Amino acid sequence: MRGKSRVNGFAVALAALAAGAGCGGLNLLSTEDEVRLGQALAKEVEKKQRLLLDPVVCGYVAEIGARIAQASDRRDVSHQFKVIDNPKQVNAFALPGGWVYVYSGLLLAMENEAELAAVLAHETGHVAAKHSAKHISNQIGMNLALGVALGANPSVLAELGSQLVTGAGIARMTQQDEFEADRLGMAYMKRAGYSPAAMAELLRKLNALRNSHRDALGQLFATHPLTADRLARANAVALSLGIEGLVAPGVYNQRLATLKARHPNPLGKKQPPSGRGPAEAAPSSSVAAGAETKKAPETKQDPPMICRNLTKGNVVVSRLAIATSWDDRRRGLLGRTSLEPGEGMLLDPCRSVHTIGMKFPIDIVFLDRDMKVVGLKAEVKPGSLNNTCLKARSTLELPAGTAAARRLELGDALQVLRADKAEEKGQ
C-alpha cells in the first residue's frame, strides 16, 4: 500500500526530529494551539477517509457524544463526534482539541446506547487527558507541532494524518493512556446517566472477537492496547462507580436500523460471541439481526415456564425466565435487586457467567445439550469474575441455596417446560 510505505519512511525522519528537539514528554501546547492542531489534522483525516452522511446515525452519535462531553472534565474545547464510513473497520480515535471519529464498523458491532456512550466517553477521556497532543509533541517536538498547527509544515501534517488513519505512530496509545481514558470515560458515563459496566462489557466483547476478526480489529488493538489487566481494571472501576444506569438497546437498534440493514453481516460469516466468554456459541440475536430489532428485547416469560429435575422428581424453578438473545443473556440478572425463592433464569447458549455488579449471591448450574447438570457452583457471591464450564451449553441461575434445598447434583437431568403443560400432566 502506498500510504503504508510512506509512513515507514517518514516515521524515521520524524523520530530523528523528535530526538533533535529533545522533548521531555510534556505537552506544552496551549489550548488554542491544540485546537488549531486538531483542526488541521481533522481536515487531513477527512481528506483521507469518507465520512458517513446518514443524518439519523450521525445525529445520534453527535447527540450521545454531546451528552458525554457535557459530563467530561474538559470544557475549554468544543467536542465534535463524526462517523467514518468504513464498515470493515472496528475502531475509533480522538484528535487533539476534541475531534472524535468512530468507524461505522464499530457502530455495527455494538448493540446498545451505553456501548456507544462507552466508546465516545473513552475517546473523550483521551481528549481530556490530552493524550494525542502529548504523543504528537513527543514525536515531532513542540516547535514542529506548533508549525503544523499553523499550517507551516504540510508534509508533516500529511504524515501525521496518515498515521491516524492507518493506526500507526501517533495513533498508538500506551497502556497507561488506556487505563486513564477508561477511568475518565466511565466517570463521564456515570455522570451522563449510563451504566459504566457497559465499558467493561464492550471491552470483553471486543476482546472475544480479537482472534476471529483480526482484519477488522487489528487497528483497534494496535492503537488502544487491550490486556487482561485493562479488563480487570475496567471491571473494578465500574464496580466502584456503581453499575446502575441506562443501557438502552432498543433506541440504539432503532437509530442504527438503516445502517445495520445496509450491512447485515459486516464482520463476515462469524457472529460476534457474547462478552461472557470467548468460547461461547453465537447468540441468537446478534448484529445481523439488529436491523429488525425495533424495541428492547425482553426475556421470554410468556407463557410461564418451569424447570423440573427429572432425576429427583421435583420442580427446581417454578417461575423461569429464559434469555436467549445476546443482550438479554449479557444483562442476565444484573440490575435485579433479588431473586425470589422459586425464581430462576436460564441463559442459552452460555457457558460462562460473572456476578460483577450483582446484588445477591446465586447458585450457578451448568447444563449440557441434553439439559444434564455438568457443573454446579453454589453460593457464588457478587463480584465473581469467571465462572465457566466448557462442557456446558446453557447456564441456570438460581437463588443461593436452591441447589442444596432441591438436592440438585451433577448428572441430574433437567427439563424446561411450560407451566400449563406441567399442570396438564398433573405435575
Ligand SMILES: [Zn+2]
Ligand atoms: Zn484508547
